[in-house]
Amino acid sequence: MIEEVGLERHPVDFAPGAASRRSGLSHKARRIATPYLLLIPALVMYAVFTVYPIIRQFDLSFYNWHIFPGASNPFVGWSNYTAIFHDPVVRTASINTFLFIVITVPVQMAIGLFAAAVLTDRLPGSIFWRAAVYIPVVTSWVVVSWIFSYIFASQGGVANWVVSLFAGHTVSIDWTAQTWTGNAVIWLLSIWKGVGWSFIIFLAALDGIPRQLLESARIDGATERRVWRHVVLPSIRGAITFVTVLLVIGAAQVFTQIYEITKGGPYNSTQSLMTYMYQTAFSNFFFGYAAAMASLLALILFGFSVLEIRVLRTQDV
């Protein structure tokens, strides 16, 4: 009875397209507009938290900017940018950041891909091993940085204990207080913690390769090396591009592990661009100069990412 009353009293209200007819929008227009309307919250967030800070940062880079609202901020033109090219610490930090990228990114990708290929469903205990490879990803950067500091402590550290065992006498290497050993500790930690991320992406990509493709290649007599070169790697090219671009962007922004382990020392020799920017802005209060460095880095990374995507899309892997 209720149903009937409802239908009788409001047959037009719920007919398809009735609302749009009332509001003057056709069904087609609504269908086109809906996705854009749904995108609005995300776009607003993106504009407020990403686009605006980037534009504001670029704006700040032309001033001798003071953080407190209402302070006088003299316009200095391009001088913050020209100073970057004469700053020896920027040179050291750029070299360290570049080394960090070229060392940690390929190693993480290689180990991640190897682990994804080895830890297949057929391997006994594969779930355990997959979890073991992935667990470092979910640990806190700060906590693991401190753990690595203890491992590489000059006195009482595990690393020195191991070296002492091999050396046959007590060794007291000050790992984190020297340039190359300090950098090596940071690289090692970053690779250990980052491998799981590449691994999980490659695992998904490898799972997506049609089995028939691999089987037909093998039936045609292709060796495993040829199967990988001509079937597997081209099939996961998208994943490789994705992992490379994101790892490079992430590596260029290396911060926490350096800040926690060496603080950029000794004598700025383990400084990265991000740690130096932070120190410039929040310890020395040169916000405009730090903003100029950040803008330049963003520009370089953007250009590099575009280049990377183009190269990886056009070339056979």
Next chain:
Amino acid sequence: MKSSIGKRWCSRKTMTSLIAVATVAASGAFIGLSGAGAASASQRPKATVTLDFWNAYNDVTEIPVMNATVIPKFEAENPGIKVNDDVLPYDGMLQKFIAASAAGSPPNLMRSDIAWVPQLASEGILLETSKQSWFPTVKAQADPGPLSTNYFKGGYYGIPDDTNTQVFFWNHADFAAAHLSPPTTWNQMIADAKKLTIPSKGQHGLGVDSTDIWNVGPYVWTDGGNFTNKALTSATGYINGKATENAVSTLVSLYKSGVIGSDMVGGSGSISGETGFPTGGYAMYFDGPWAPTSYKAAGFTGYSTALIPKGPGGSVSVVGGEDLVIPRNAPNMADTIKFVRFLQSPFAQLAMAGAGDMAAYKVDSAAEAKENPALKIFAKELLTARARPVTQAYGQLDTDFSNEVALMLAGKVSVSAGLNTATQEANKALAAGS
């Protein structure tokens, strides 16, 4: 069936009625609540104000006294004001403070390292205390040295909270084993440091915790050197002056021969002097007034303190300490100032002296010594101690000097070349800050 019910409930007329009823009900409730609020307003006690006090007090000595003695007394004397003792790690406190102040949500008060005050003042973050009506009283009561650390370009931007300096600590067992008596001159201390270095025992003669001015300053000043001129406008002839070069050369040579331990270069894994001195890692060490309490807590009593042995420049240690700074845009300013005044009162100053914080005001020195007898030697050393350059450029100057000394220790630059570079950088920083 279900959809029909939904249709019926969603009809425009029904919805309009429901919204109207809900609006009326909500308004009624609001009016009712407001009425209840108005009725009880006269009976309600004055609202409690909570003051956020940021500091980096240590948990062994300072926090217990602040929370069990100082704050309860203030709160008892000032009903309606609560103090939230917000203890932060020293490393990130400055950064957090400037970010919070710029964002408009600063704490009411921060216990700032004396070296940060000119920097924060230059950014326009701090309340100029010298413009406050109560400041002349504070100025009259404060010791001139700690007070001067609040000075920036013609005004004061904080008030002293506590002061400190470093004195000479020597290990009884190490000296007895080497048949030595404690040094009274600079040269004797250097000679003893060499004799007290025993690599097989992991024992260094001297502990120097870093290459920064807080740690290296006493060595430079006592040896007759300095960092800038009095006007804080130039480092030429000071950082790269002959006396400073002699002092730094001595330190570099002691480090390279293993007399000074790896704590000087730092790194997260190195053993600090304060950790290594009680465990036999360093036979001699310069440390502050907090050390006796820490050593006592660790059960270490086999040491004595003395004035820093006299060198060509005298016995010159470094002035340390903290100032109380108020952000310009801090809320509840009047209540904050009440708390600030309380912290500089003899009651709070003497209570914190028991925790190793030397009073920065002319309180009865006998009372302070009674509260904490170990402070006596520090008070004496303070008479000849020197402040680090009080300038907004100090952070940059200190970083550049420290990095150059670290490069010298690593053998990457000669002492004279490193000091010349540090001088050039210091001059740039001083010029930018003038």
